Amino acid sequence: xxxxxxxxxxxxxxxxxxxxxxxxxxxxxxxxxxxxxxxxxxxxxxxxxxxxxxxxxxxxxxxxxxxxxxxxxxxxxxxxxxxxxxxxxxxxxxxxxxxxxxxxxxxx
Amino acid sequence: xxxxxxxxxxxxxxxxxxxxxxxxxxxxxxxxxxxxxxxxxxxxxxxxxxxxxxxxxxxxxxxxxxxxxxxxxxxxxxxxxxxxxxxxxxxxxxxxxxxxxxxxxxxxxxxxxxxxxxxxxxxxxxxx
Numbered sequence: 229x230x231x232x233x234x235x236x237x238x239x240x241x242x243x244x245x246x247x248x249x250x251x252x253x254x255x256x257x258x259x260x261x262x263x264x265x266x267x268x269x270x271x272x273x274x275x276x277x278x279x280x281x282x283x284x285x286x287x288x289x290x291x292x293x294x295x296x297x298x299x300x301x302x303x304x305x306x307x308x309x310x311x312x313x314x315x316x317x318x319x320x321x322x323x324x325x326x327x328x329x330x331x332x333x334x335x336x
Numbered sequence: 337x338x339x340x341x342x343x344x345x346x347x348x349x350x351x352x353x354x355x356x357x358x359x360x361x362x363x364x365x366x367x368x369x370x371x372x373x374x375x376x377x378x379x380x381x382x383x384x385x386x387x388x389x390x391x392x393x394x395x396x397x398x399x400x401x402x403x404x405x406x407x408x409x410x411x412x413x414x415x416x417x418x419x420x421x422x423x424x425x426x427x428x429x430x431x432x433x434x435x436x437x438x439x440x441x442x443x444x445x446x447x448x449x450x451x452x453x454x455x456x457x458x459x460x461x462x463x464x
């Protein structure tokens with residue numbers, strides 16, 4: 229199974245900041261990566277797929293990049309509604325679908 | 337509007353069974369692979385399994401942690417997916433989510449890649 233490791237596990241930032249979350253796969257996943265946002269008590273929400281393609285309706289301040297085993301989610305101009313937990317998920321070698329452990333983004 | 341609504345979560349004793357449902361609307365249910373995930377309290381997301389469309393035999397795939405105990409089925413006429421959980425263990429305690437996947441289907445197989453709509457989840461607690 230492919231292991232996904234996110235860093236950092238938690239992150240504090242302020243409104244207006246730019247933040248970057250990293251996801252590393254245990255083997256090459258060739259951009260087969262999705263990012264989700266989850267708020268407490270809510271279901272995950274798809275943000276990006278194929279590493280950098282923005283899901284319809286997701287604000288353009290969210291972006292993704294990377295290749296090989298290393299990928300990043302960047303949020304520009306943080307908004308109050310962006311404070312949440314973020315997960316990466318690989319679909320290069322499935323099943324199983326594997327997620328990173330999550331990165332909790334909270335307000336500084 | 338696409339909607340997925342899980343139901344049936346409950347408190348059950350170890351070793352017992354439970355079936356949870358995922359009622360959907362707003363999209364052609366029969367055309368989509370339906371997938372179940374779970375999230376233990378305070379933990380991350382875990383894939384449970386999925387069921388392909390009838391066009392691909394309605395076949396299923398499961399995570400190793402639930403294989404042989406859980407089964408997924410679908411009732412296309414009602415746009416409902418089910419997760420049957422048998423021989424439940426305390427470590428199965430979690431919120432269970434159903435989701436609609438988007439992915440790739442060839443002439444012989446079909447896999448969701450990522451998941452664009454999710455239900456709100458239903459809590460299953462396994463405890464004596």
